[in-house]
Amino acid sequence: MSSERFTFTVDGVPVEAEPGQTVVEACDAAGIYIPRLCHHPDLPPVGHCRVCTCVIDGRQTAACIMPAAKGMVVENNTPALNAERRTLIEMLFAEGNHFCQFCEASGDCELQALGYLFGMVAPSFPHLWPERPVDASHPDVYIDHNRCILCSRCVRASRTLDGKSVFGFEGRGIDMHLTVTGGHLDESALAAADKAVAACPVGCIVIKRTGYRTPYGRRRYDEAPIGSDITARRGGAKD
Amino acid sequence: MSSTDGTTAPRKIVIDPVTRVEGHGKVTIRLDAAGAVEDARFHVVEFRGFERFIQGRMYWEVPLVIQRLCGICPVSHHLAAAKAMDQIAGVDRVPPTADKMRRLMHYGQVLQSNALHIFHLASPDLLFGFDAPPEKRNIIAVLERYPEIGKWAIFIRKFGQEVIKATGGRKIHPTSAIPGGVNQNLAIADRDALRARVGEIISWCTAALEHHKGYVAANRVLHESFATFPSAFMSITGEGGVMDLYDGTLRVIDAEGKALIDGASPASYRDHLIEEVRSWSYLKFPHLRGFGGDDGWYRVGPLAQINCCSAIDTPLAEAARRDFMAVGGGHPVNATLAYHWARLIVLVHCAEKIEQLLFDDDLQGTDLRAEGTRREEGIAWIEAPRGTLIHHYTVDKNDQVRSANLIVSTTHNNEAMNRAVKQVAQTDLSGKEITEGLLNHIEVAIRAFDPCLSCATHALGQMPLIVTLEDASGAVIAREVRQ
Ligand code: SF4
Ligand code: SF4
Numbered sequence: 001m002s003s004e005r006f007t008f009t010v011d012g013v014p015v016e017a018e019p020g021q022t023v024v025e026a027c028d029a030a031g032i033y034i035p036r037l038c039h040h041p042d043l044p045p046v047g048h049c050r051v052c053t054c055v056i057d058g059r060q061t062a063a064c065i066m067p068a069a070k071g072m073v074v075e076n077n078t079p080a081l082n083a084e085r086r087t088l089i090e091m092l093f094a095e096g097n098h099f100c101q102f103c104e105a106s107g108d109c110e111l112q113a114l115g116y117l118f119g120m121v122a123p124s125f126p127h128l129w130p131e132r133p134v135d136a137s138h139p140d141v142y143i144d145h146n147r148c149i150l151c152s153r154c155v156r157a158s159r160t161l162d163g164k165s166v167f168g169f170e171g172r173g174i175d176m177h178l179t180v181t182g183g184h185l186d187e188s189a190l191a192a193a194d195k196a197v198a199a200c201p202v203g204c205i206v207i208k209r210t211g212y213r214t215p216y217g218r219r220r221y222d223e224a225p226i227g228s229d230i231t232a233r234r235g236g237a238k239d
Numbered sequence: 240m241s242s243t244d245g246t247t248a249p250r251k252i253v254i255d256p257v258t259r260v261e262g263h264g265k266v267t268i269r270l271d272a273a274g275a276v277e278d279a280r281f282h283v284v285e286f287r288g289f290e291r292f293i294q295g296r297m298y299w300e301v302p303l304v305i306q307r308l309c310g311i312c313p314v315s316h317h318l319a320a321a322k323a324m325d326q327i328a329g330v331d332r333v334p335p336t337a338d339k340m341r342r343l344m345h346y347g348q349v350l351q352s353n354a355l356h357i358f359h360l361a362s363p364d365l366l367f368g369f370d371a372p373p374e375k376r377n378i379i380a381v382l383e384r385y386p387e388i389g390k391w392a393i394f395i396r397k398f399g400q401e402v403i404k405a406t407g408g409r410k411i412h413p414t415s416a417i418p419g420g421v422n423q424n425l426a427i428a429d430r431d432a433l434r435a436r437v438g439e440i441i442s443w444c445t446a447a448l449e450h451h452k453g454y455v456a457a458n459r460v461l462h463e464s465f466a467t468f469p470s471a472f473m474s475i476t477g478e479g480g481v482m483d484l485y486d487g488t489l490r491v492i493d494a495e496g497k498a499l500i501d502g503a504s505p506a507s508y509r510d511h512l513i514e515e516v517r518s519w520s521y522l523k524f525p526h527l528r529g530f531g532g533d534d535g536w537y538r539v540g541p542l543a544q545i546n547c548c549s550a551i552d553t554p555l556a557e558a559a560r561r562d563f564m565a566v567g568g569g570h571p572v573n574a575t576l577a578y579h580w581a582r583l584i585v586l587v588h589c590a591e592k593i594e595q596l597l598f599d600d601d602l603q604g605t606d607l608r609a610e611g612t613r614r615e616e617g618i619a620w621i622e623a624p625r626g627t628l629i630h631h632y633t634v635d636k637n638d639q640v641r642s643a644n645l646i647v648s649t650t651h652n653n654e655a656m657n658r659a660v661k662q663v664a665q666t667d668l669s670g671k672e673i674t675e676g677l678l679n680h681i682e683v684a685i686r687a688f689d690p691c692l693s694c695a696t697h698a699l700g701q702m703p704l705i706v707t708l709e710d711a712s713g714a715v716i717a718r719e720v721r722q
């Protein structure tokens with residue numbers, strides 16, 4: 001493998017990349033936003049959620065785990081792919097219990113922000129209304145499993161950034177769920193300042209007693225749509 | 240079409256936790272062996288499940304969650320829950336900016352709710368007569384025949400909603416009251432926009448009040464007799480018995496005006512009230528402890544708010560209160576239709592209060608929230624548009640709600656609404672036929688109480704009703720449905 005920078009195209013636009021970068025990483029650096037949910041820039045990519053799926057050299061591929069390669073042809077922002085992404089988002093809404101109207105994360109939530117981005121108003125799938133618990137045993141943090149989308153960001157962050165392995169998964173398919181090492185949060189090594197807490201993209205792992213201090217309407221994705229921090233880099237990224 | 244430019248997409252995702260029972264008001268009239276009206280029941284099936292839904296939620300979520308469950312007066316629930324959660328957070332006194340922001344929001348809510356009721360729901364009955372056909376008794380007909388009243392209807396309500404939006408962030412479901420205070424102050428631009436219009440709003444509210452007094456003068460006998468009965472009244476009052484819709488102590492007076500309870504604090508509500516359960520109704524029957532279910536019942540709402548207070552601290556509403564009380568000659572006014580008159584006085588009061596607050600610089604303060612030492616129990620009340628609203632919560636050491644008990648205004652009026660329907664039935668039922676006139680009068684009697692039920696709050700006015708007539712053995716002898 002050479003260390004030479006190379007070029008590939010995304011929706012016809014040439015993108016420069018360096019060896020070892022994934023398609024998402026190269027696009028992020030170039031100011032092209034590929035929608036994603038389980039991907040987090042500080043965490044090893046896992047390709048769980050498939051929201052980042054692009055057509056790469058003619059095949060549907062998760063862009064967050066796909067290494068970029070010279071001459072690759074990537075389709076990203078197309079009506080067909082965005083329709084599929086929207087379907088994925090709608091399924092995630094229907095699988096959990098998401099009442100954005102009173103959720104602490106509303107306006108800061110990546111799932112909701114993707115819903116906005118794809119013009120979703122309510123899921124077109126039947127709600128499963130699963131029975132899911134709230135674990136509030138920890139003095140400073142609580143988990144509302146109703147809103148977990150099983151993205152594994154907390155699992156990876158706890159392991160790789162916090163060095164703790166507080167979180168894991170159990171079960172398969174529709175029964176898969178997040179678990180806490182030790183049983184309940186108060187029996188785990190979790191601290192409120194852990195990166196695992198901040199890594200959660202939705203309102204599932206939440207710091208206690210701070211809810212709603214920032215008014216709805218003045219939050220991250222109220223100010224600018226998701227991905228606009230990335231697209232803002234376009235043009236300014238060249239040295 | 241999907242787009243990822245983020246500019247055209249709607250920013251709204253709506254999934255509702257409860258499917259609300261949209262339905263008919265159901266009334267059963269029971270005859271005795273001699274064929275006379277023995278009893279009447281107004282069945283309410285709507286208040287189910289919200290206390291359970293709240294269990295296990297984090298306490299700071301409750302002010303937002305609760306208003307989604309009980310949908311008719313969300314602002315009042317938001318504020319009552321926030322006040323209860325102040326106590327859970329160990330805060331007895333929120334900073335002045337927070338107190339005044341919440342008050343302003345509350346006056347906006349009572350203004351818009353009373354306006355909705357007076358103009359959209361009640362005025363068609365009053366302007367066209369109770370026996371006008373239902374298709375003619377609605378707000379559309381009012382807009383056509385009385386454009387001036389139509390203008391009041393639209394703009395007073397809209398103004399109230401804008402006050403809610405400016406203070407609460409949203410015009411129907413505000414989100415700004417949090418345990419210990421609020422999360423925003425009043426923006427100067429919003430303040431100035433509201434200031435510019437409040438004078439006109441006050442003048443329209445007083446014009447509506449004068450107009451209504453004209454109606455009362457022209458229909459004195461009907462006004463005093465329709466569905467009327469003596470009762471006790473209950474309301475929160477402020478210091479010295481002065482009207483305070485946002486906070487205060489409880490006062491209950493009997494039909495003669497004698498205080499049965501005065502100065503009671505929220506924490507003592509269970510010393511004073513018993514919530515009786517009856518098999519045929521989901522709605523409880525609260526009554527005063529020590530008086531029994533037959534004698535201990537009372538009315539709440541605008542009529543009680545005016546009857547119970549000793550004075551109002553805004554000049555136009557106080558003058559109107561004195562006029563009103565003169566009708567009772569020193570006693571509480573008992574006429575059921577006087578609810579509307581009282582509602583208009585409260586409307587004027589709210590408009591005046593809004594004006595006062597808009598000129599109070601505390602609303603631009605930046606000390607928004609206080610903190611304290613966590614407690615396990617929070618009890619609070621507020622005078623909602625329809626009357627006293629009580630919220631009672633316990634919260635465990637993990638910050639999760641252990642129990643919730645809500646007594647909503649309509650619950651307090653449960654017995655009174657049944658009595659009003661019974662009264663109408665006794666007057667209007669002859670023989671065994673449910674006439675159009677009886678249906679109309681039942682509708683008007685229930686409406687006076689402005690119950691927070693979906694059947695009674697259709698913005699277009701019509702109340703879907705099912706009235707059943709039973710003989711002494713309980714067999715159905717007649718049934719009428721009005722859509
Ligand atoms: S986690 Fe996100 S999507 Fe789910 S309810 Fe909260 S804001 Fe909505
Ligand atoms: S808790 Fe949050 S970060 Fe962890 S899997 Fe669930 S949604 Fe993802």
Ligand code: FES
Nearest residue numbers: 036047049050064
């Ligand atoms: S972001 Fe690529 S699969 Fe989730």
